[in-house]
Amino acid sequence: MNPLREDLPHVYPFRFVERTVEKRGPAEGRVRALVTVNGRRTEGGEALPPLTLVEVVAQAALLLEGGDPGIGRSGFLAGVSDFTFDRTPGSGDLLDVDVRIAGVLGPIVRFEGVVTDGEGRRVCSGAVTVKKGVAA
């Protein structure tokens, strides 16, 4: 079994992150994503749409959290806040997604993420709120 297929509930063509490259703590660290012209994520063009970057941060957070994909499937993205986009990544860009937990209350978790490109330039930053469990 390919472990990459078991670490997230997301699968092709909606899986946007590759792997964890640095783990600093529970749900904190760095995840790598790659933009390819062949990838579904570029939606036929050569650039990664800004809204897809929000999903990149959410998937990076889930990957770092190391949760059970089955549990992940029953959770949902509950909110997006404070996102700013500095540049649009294009095909060939290697993205680093740095994530940390900003707050937790029961099943609700807020993750903050910063995406930079291979040259260290900021691509975007913002926060996603995830609620674990079945949507009401």
Added chain:
Amino acid sequence: MEQVAELKGRVKALIVRQLKLEIDPASIKDDAPLFGDDPSGLGLDSIDALELVLGIEKEFGIKVQDEEVGVKAFASVNALCEFVESKAA
């Protein structure tokens, strides 16, 4: 007495600012429930609760990590002020 009123003012301003509500902070009743369907309350939900947790930490330097504590502390402005005072004491 003035300190209590000042704290209530800070808490109400925090709620409005953190949740981006378009209401006058002074219109929030001290004892009205913040959560739930009570028409006299604000009708906040669990996602709003996390926003308040982050706001309380930023404004007062107090961490709320236990959901049960959060439910009690966020029952009303009065409850939230009592919680802040107890942590500051």
